[in-house]
Amino acid sequence: xxxxxxxxxxxxxxxxxxxxxxxxxxxxxxxxxxxxxxxxxxxxxxxxxxxxxxxxxxxxxxxxxxxxxxxxxxxxxxxxxxxxxxxxxxxxxxxxxxxxxxxxxxxxxxxxxxxxxxxxxxxxxxxxxxxxxxxxxxxxxxxxxxxxxxxxxxxxxxxxxxxxxxxxxxxxxxxxxxxxxxxxxxxxxxxxxxxx
Numbered sequence: 001x002x003x004x005x006x007x008x009x010x011x012x013x014x015x016x017x018x019x020x021x022x023x024x025x026x027x028x029x030x031x032x033x034x035x036x037x038x039x040x041x042x043x044x045x046x047x048x049x050x051x052x053x054x055x056x057x058x059x060x061x062x063x064x065x066x067x068x069x070x071x072x073x074x075x076x077x078x079x080x081x082x083x084x085x086x087x088x089x090x091x092x093x094x095x096x097x098x099x100x101x102x103x104x105x106x107x108x109x110x111x112x113x114x115x116x117x118x119x120x121x122x123x124x125x126x127x128x129x130x131x132x133x134x135x136x137x138x139x140x141x142x143x144x145x146x147x148x149x150x151x152x153x154x155x156x157x158x159x160x161x162x163x164x165x166x167x168x169x170x171x172x173x174x175x176x177x178x179x180x181x182x183x184x185x186x187x188x189x190x191x192x193x194x195x196x
Contacts, residue, residue, distance in 0.1 A: 013131060025133075033089040078090065099138070105119070116143075134186070135186070
């Protein structure tokens, strides 16, 4: 299932907003909580996910729902059905979050490489703290051009794009308090741009 903006609220994850989401992230969070609570015999994960989506589609009057508020509601629901141990272990896990690198460098007025990598580190850390386990980065080429101050793709832009990719690919999720054993970082629009 994919969320349509008119049917479900936008989920706020830190300072980011997710408008298109399916139910897998909720299912993963519930499965993790039941495992942590040593309740692997609990069979109602799919039914709870369906109930949550019914709430989001039909009962939630909010257009913007902070992730923490959704998980508070989920915990109350689990307590009401007698699953306190699972509710106690339920930690926020966000749907996949998309991050536009071009917007990021523009917002932070990032004009040199050192600032770029510390800004990326902070952005990833903030998203992890907000419950993100899967982050999709896009507009890498445009970001490299903006930081380099170039209007045309050249070897310097290509080199910086490679450094950004290397940074994201070598990011160590173990250095952060992630909700799962692995953080997934995607680079969504890396093309084979030819230098000018």
